[in-house]
Amino acid sequence: MTQTHETIRAAFAAMRRDGPRRHRDIAKILMISEAELLAAHCGQCAHEESVTLHAIRLSEQWAEHISSMETLGAVMALTRNASCVHEKMGVYTPVSQTGDIGLVLGTAIDLRIFYKKWHVGFAVIEKTARGVQKSLQYFDQAGVAIHKIFLLPESQSDAFESLIDRFIDPEQSPGVSICSQSPSKPECSDQEIDVPALQKDWIGMRDTHDFFLLLKKHVVSRLQAFRLIGADYAFSVRPGECRRVLSVCSDKKIPVMVFVSNPGVIQIHTGAIRNISVSNGWLNILDDDFNLHLRQDQIASVWVVRKPTVDGVVTSMELFDHSGEVIAMLFGQRKPGFPENIQWRALLDGLSTSSRLCAA
Structure with a gap:
């Protein structure tokens, strides 16, 4: 109707x-x-x-x-x-x-x-x-x-x-013209990817922004690149590790960068996180200047990723939904020209073997 x-x-x-x-x-x-x-x-x-x-x-x-x-x-x-x-x-x-x-x-x-x-x-x-x-x-x-x-x-x-x-637009009559979202382009099969060339270009990255060019050059999705690159540069962990990492950052006052995006905007918080709570399946950060609301049931996979740069390795924790779309990305607070926070790196490097999942 x-x-x-x-x-x-x-x-x-x-x-x-x-x-x-x-x-x-x-x-x-x-x-x-x-x-x-x-x-x-x-x-x-x-x-x-x-x-x-x-x-x-x-x-x-x-x-x-x-x-x-x-x-x-x-x-x-x-x-x-x-x-x-x-x-x-x-x-x-x-x-x-x-x-x-x-x-x-x-x-x-x-x-x-x-x-x-x-x-x-x-x-x-x-x-x-x-x-x-x-x-x-x-x-x-x-x-x-x-x-x-x-x-x-x-x-x-x-x-x-x-x-x-x-x-103000001169046209104020009710209604708006919209169209259906275009389906995501299916990724190539793993067999079509030149994995040694992907690994060579990954190791040769000089900046985290080079990663987007790498994906485009090798025609791989983000998750596919993580699966293929090898555990030295990307490995998956249990979804619950996200909450634990945020809690440790809150307790030890490790400043972070929290990226959340959609096709039109990337929004970033940089700094401390303090008040973390869970309510009705949502993981929340409830600080005076920053709030985050994350549906834990929609986290399908979590990856720890290491990207080489001129300032040293930059380590991130990246969350994906069941369709392979990025939910959020977490980094240690850093500025170009400086290495990443050693506490942040140690936290992610120290994720126990039991928290890692097989990439197959």
């Missing part, structure tokens, strides 16, 4: 009254995308008492949007994929752009942005039990969330209104 914008709005309002369901979960129940859920709320009068959610479609000047976020002051940046949510508090500065790739390289907000994947954006104003919540939300062509920016009590609300005035 085709749902009208009116029925979507009514169903959303009813489900929000019943409990604190998230937009993503409501959209899933309604069998629509999250972007379609918000787009159904365009064109309403925000000042009407009955309107609890008001969405304003924004123009497609994505880089200009991000360049203007500094005016909001401190906000919460949210990037997620199907298995992990990364929330970071801070200011969007400094911002730069090279072609279709944007960078935010602040001490708090640290992003790599791929604007080609951005399709539609909204300013969202919602009345909640805790007051009015204001945000900017961006989605890909399938209507899946790429990046969200939530105002905090200390944010500059006047700047939010100015951003809307500057970037």
